[in-house]
Amino acid sequence: MYLITGSTGMTGLAVLEYLVSIGYTKKVKCIVRSSSDLSKHDHIKIPIEYIECDLECLVDMSHNQGEEIINPLNAIIDKALIDVDVILHIASIKYSKAIIELAKKHEVKRVVLVHTALMYSKYYKYAKNYQRIEGEIIVEKGVNFTILRPTVLYGNQQDNLIHHIFEGLTQRKVYVIQGIYDVYYQPTYVGDLVQAIFGVIDNEDCYYETFLLSGQEATRYIDMVKMIRKILKTRNLILRIPFYLVNMKLRVEAIRNHEEKPSYKELKRQTEDRRFAHGKATEYFGYAPITLYEGLIKQCDSYKLGQVKQ
Numbered sequence: 088m089y090l091i092t093g094s095t096g097m098t099g100l101a102v103l104e105y106l107v108s109i110g111y112t113k114k115v116k117c118i119v120r121s122s123s124d125l126s127k128h129d130h131i132k133i134p135i136e137y138i139e140c141d142l143e144c145l146v147d148m149s150h151n152q153g154e155e156i157i158n159p160l161n162a163i164i165d166k167a168l169i170d171v172d173v174i175l176h177i178a179s180i181k182y183s184k185a186i187i188e189l190a191k192k193h194e195v196k197r198v199v200l201v202h203t204a205l206m207y208s209k210y211y212k213y214a215k216n217y218q219r220i221e222g223e224i225i226v227e228k229g230v231n232f233t234i235l236r237p238t239v240l241y242g243n244q245q246d247n248l249i250h251h252i253f254e255g256l257t258q259r260k261v262y263v264i265q266g267i268y269d270v271y272y273q274p275t276y277v278g279d280l281v282q283a284i285f286g287v288i289d290n291e292d293c294y295y296e297t298f299l300l301s302g303q304e305a306t307r308y309i310d311m312v313k314m315i316r317k318i319l320k321t322r323n324l325i326l327r328i329p330f331y332l333v334n335m336k337l338r339v340e341a342i343r344n345h346e347e348k349p350s351y352k353e354l355k356r357q358t359e360d361r362r363f364a365h366g367k368a369t370e371y372f373g374y375a376p377i378t379l380y381e382g383l384i385k386q387c388d389s390y391k392l393g394q395v396k397q
Contacts, residue, residue: 088170089115090195092142092186093177094135095127097245098201101277102175102284103131116167118142118178138167142178145185168193173288177201180217183224191229198232199284200224204299204363206236210356221297233287234297235280238363241382242277243389249274252315253390262316262323264309266330272361273305276382279374286372298368303376305362314380318387330358 093099094117114134206217241249287293368374
């Protein structure tokens with residue numbers, strides 16, 4: 088039985104949809120918050136057992152290892168792990184250590200952790216913390232885990248980059264690119280991530296391994312915008328604002344509004360190269376991502392469907 092965290096997010100939903108597509112009919116368990124929008128699962132035609140639990144509580148519990156704690160959450164989690172063979176941890180990396188501890192305690196056979204290539208960033212403020220968490224996990228040998236690190240994810244309206252490009256090109260005649268005109272991206276289509284998740288589950292060669300996942304090819308931000316404009320068949324004027332002007336504008340606004348100035352690292356993060364090689368994943372489990380154009384066509388279909396529903 089699968090236990091899934093992050094099931095209402097972009098990747099979690101794609102995992103459930105994949106299970107439906109392959110004819111999976113058994114029950115899955117999903118850890119959700121009390122505030123989670125479970126209506127996102129209305130189209131999922133497999134039985135789901137929900138375990139209401141804020142993963143922040145798991146972190147608190149893991150910080151108190153060795154102490155005798157009476158916590159009602161213990162009983163909830165113990166029940167949740169009954170009959171679970173595989174944990175797909177798709178929620179935040181900050182909960183991964185606690186998930187590994189739970190898997191070890193309940194003798195779960197397999198854990199797949201979906202992390203992020205952001206841990207390699209020179210400027211992302213949580214990168215070193217992510218590296219520390221992974222470092223603590225990698226020395227563990229009591230659980231058969233695999234770590235997947237996708238680059239910028241896209242695939243539907245829940246992504247943080249490409250969906251907003253679709254919106255901008257649809258809603259504005261002039262599309263402004265602030266400082267990241269020539270930055271290279273190699274985004275990962277969510278369907279490729281899902282294929283990777285199920286590609287490593289039964290592959291013993293992938294035990295205790297980590298894999299970078301990226302798109303088939305890298306492209307500049309401006310070229311990605313132009314590709315989306317072509318797919319949407321819009322005629323937007325694309326206006327470029329150099330990075331130094333963006334830097335100046337943000338700092339002036341911070342002074343005017345009596346706010347903390349953006350740090351150098353926060354600004355440089357915007358211009359950081361996002362290209363990553365995925366050769367190891369191809370070698371170990373045949374990872375073969377689709378082209379960016381193919382992914383954008385799929386994203387466009389999802390975007391238009393969302394527009395109709397609104």
